[in-house]
Amino acid sequence: MEKLLQVENLETEFTKDKQKIKILHGVNFDIHKGEVLGLVGESGSGKSLTSLSVMKLFKGTSGEITSGRIQFNNQDLTKKSESEMRKIRGKQIAMIFQEPMTSLNPVMKIGEQLLEPIRLHLGLGEKKAREHAVSILKKVGIPRSEDIMNEFPHQLSGGMRQRIMIAMAISCHPQLLIADEPTTALDVTIQAQILDLMKQLQEKEKMSVLLITHDLGVVAEMCDRVVVMYAGRVVEEADVFELFESPKHPYTKGLIGSIPKLGQKKEKLDSIKGNVPDPSNLPKGCKFAPRCDDVMPLCYSEEPPEMKLENGRSCSCWLYKEGRREIGV
Known part of the structure; x- marks a missing residue:
């Protein structure tokens, strides 16, 4: 499939009290033509900022892209001026914001x-x-x-x-529609109508869609592929069916495990312990290590690189270092 959008090593930072705080750390993902890509993670994981970076919507803030490329239709958006971006926003790339x-x-x-x-x-x-x-x-x-x-x-x-x-x-x-939590604050019946409408329009208009959400039920229904973000990083990428069938990263497993299941009787729902770390005070090594049940000594000292798995999947976790792949699979 032909690629419409390629985000490569994207880094975005803000200035607070004269201190530079990096929010996005080397974000990588692609969107193919006619594809629905889900971008998931907890609040504070960097999902919305990723979409704002693609649109370069930083006016009135201290935010800026400091590194990386955003290739859209073979144009690098990071090199576009504000007047050039105005011609792209709304016409080639459009966005639905969280709260209408x-x-x-x-x-x-x-x-x-x-x-x-x-x-x-x-x-x-x-x-x-x-x-x-x-x-x-x-x-x-x-x-x-x-x-x-x-x-x-x-x-x-x-x-x-x-x-x-x-x-x-x-x-x-538009060729690319970015939908940032499009069903937030809507009741369940209206949510279903809005999602059904978006799916129909996407298929009819042959648009590519970047769907940003923390609702994995929406992801399962709408998306072709899924990118999981944590603390401003991509930690896993997979086909939607493979992700739900066999999640690899401990964070992804925690997200899926926290979904209530019909007919399952539990006194207490599963959850991921702790909170998303403060971007201005990130832990050393793997950023998920303080919350991870599979943590190893290596996780506290070195950040895991992106590791390629089978079927084009990727996962940033030391569990999948060569020679340790059997662990956690």
């Missing part, structure tokens, strides 16, 4: 917000742009599309606002 109520402008009508990227990127006149906007609203299952254009975000339900965000994201037919 904070992403939509509360004092602008839905129509105004929807028409802006359409007119900017597609160059349509007012009448044609409005017709296109209404057709997109109908495509995402919004009734009363003409009326909705004249309403404000606060007049709509959470599910409707999320559909509006999806409509805005796909309005210019």
Whole structure:
């Protein structure tokens, strides 16, 4: 499959109190054309910052990409100016943010917000742009599309606002859609509708999708491949079926093991002990070592490199060092 996006050794840092704090450490992954890639991990693992780095959305912050490449359609986005990125954002790469109520402008009508990227990127006149906007609203299952254009975000339900965000994201037919926790704060029924809608649109538009979530149930339903992140690093990458069938990294095993299972009777749910480390005070060696049940002395002194496994899988764990592969498998 042809690669649409290649992230290579991506490093991003922020400045706090004159101190440089690195958040992303050598992140690597690819997205193929027409593929849905899941990016999973706990809150604070670097998932959302990875997507913001791909979009270069650091304006007003101290964030900056300090190393690595982001190849999109054979262009290195890290070398693009802000004006060049504006032409790419919304048209070639679009993003659905976590909370639509904070992403939509509360004092602008839905129509105004929807028409802006359409007119900017597609160059349509007012009448044609409005017709296109209404057709997109109908495509995402919004009734009363003409009326909705004249309403404000606060007049709509959470599910409707999320559909509006999806409509805005796909309005210019992007090649890559980044969906950052697209079902957060929605009830289970609406979540299922939104995910079903995204899957239909992805298949119909032949888009590639980077789906960022901590919900492994969503990953199992939506994704082709999965990248697992921890403390700003990729710790495992695998086909979605292989990941759930046979997780390799102890962190991945912990995430999957913490999912409640129907019919399973337990007094206490499984969980991963401890918390994601503070980026400004990371432990030496493997960053997961203080929380790992399979920890070895080596884990506390040296950080494991990415190790290639069978079927194109990869895992950053000393358990899979040559000669130790039988351990934990």
